[in-house]
């Protein structure tokens with residue numbers, strides 16, 4: 001039988017890979033008859049739950065009418081409806097929508113937009129500022145602006161140089177702001193842009209920081225004429241308690257990346273939203289100034305229809321109420337987690353609840369990660385710790401009973417492994 005090569009999976013460990021045959025709401029059904037609670041929204045993508053009937057219907061309808069069309073020089077209604085609809089959810093200044101297919105490509109597009117902006121204005125700025133511990137995806141550009149480590153060691157020579165400011169630890173926020181200011185002011189290497197995950201650094205360890213810090217970082221970039229890119233691929237669509245994390249800081253980035261929850265997490269689609277000045281820098285009778293980026297499935301009509309159904313759900317259903325309920329329940333459970341001697345750094349940002357299990361090898365490659373993963377799977381809960389960092393990020397349709405079950409299993413894991 002031809003072998004399937006799975007992502008972020010060490011096949012040499014001989015783990016069995018469960019087969020999922022069906023999914024509904026927060027439940028995954030396995031081939032061998034088990035029901036698994038999806039505690040991480042299937043890698044942070046699902047928002048309203050699996051196979052949401054409105055999104056399924058939109059996909060069915062659209063796929064029977066217009067499945068795919070080249071988007072260079074051609075357009076279609078689902079894309080225009082989506083662009084108009086996104087205006088209701090995004091800051092007013094982000095009035096240009098560029099489509100792609102994944103979070104990584106949304107980031108690549110953002111970086112190319114920033115570089116194109118300076119190039120077309122006749123300023124040679126190629127340097128990108130990033131934050132330590134960031135993750136922005138797995139393509140070469142996205143890896144270049146992400147943290148370096150075991151994940152990308154083999155590809156190191158291909159990654160471009162960036163300057164990283166330290167993560168704003170609570171006792172060292174000023175150091176981050178000072179480092180950002182100094183990097184923005186560097187006369188020999190004027191940065192094109194600063195890219196950041198707002199409020200929560202996801203794959204880098206679910207590290208959280210305050211909205212006031214995000215706002216200050218935005219101000220520093222504005223003051224020094226450095227473009228500010230918000231990567232909301234994970235934080236977008238409600239995860240942090242508001243539709244976009246930037247809202248909590250009251251900021252408007254120059255460029256915003258979204259993917260995952262854009263279609264409710266059902267089919268791949270991404271957007272890089274940009275301001276008029278960034279679009280205008282590429283607007284010219286001169287063809288050499290156009291934005292040189294595309295992929296075959298840019299703005300696929302079926303994916304756009306799914307995203308339009310997602311927007312309808314946000315407009316017409318009590319999504320915020322569901323989110324607020326999860327936020328409340330997480331807060332109660334966070335208090336319980338604080339009581340354990342063996343848990344550290346319990347933190348919450350909206351629907352994301354995180355803590356570390358004390359472990360002397362506390363990093364991503366710690367053996368605790370796979371052991372916890374196996375433990376949770378045996379308890380019929382899908383949680384995928386990052387090393388000894390355990391996080392819960394459920395779809396918003398999760399029931400009280402399902403959430404309680406996740407909490408119980410997490411406490412059992414603490415008892416077992418701490």
Ligand code: PLP
Pocket residue numbers: 102103104105107135136137138197202203231232233234235259260
């Ligand atoms: N940016 C952030 C903040 C992410 O969390 C991710 C994925 O988890 C990405 C980008 C890459 O998205 P994708 O996996 O869709 O390429």
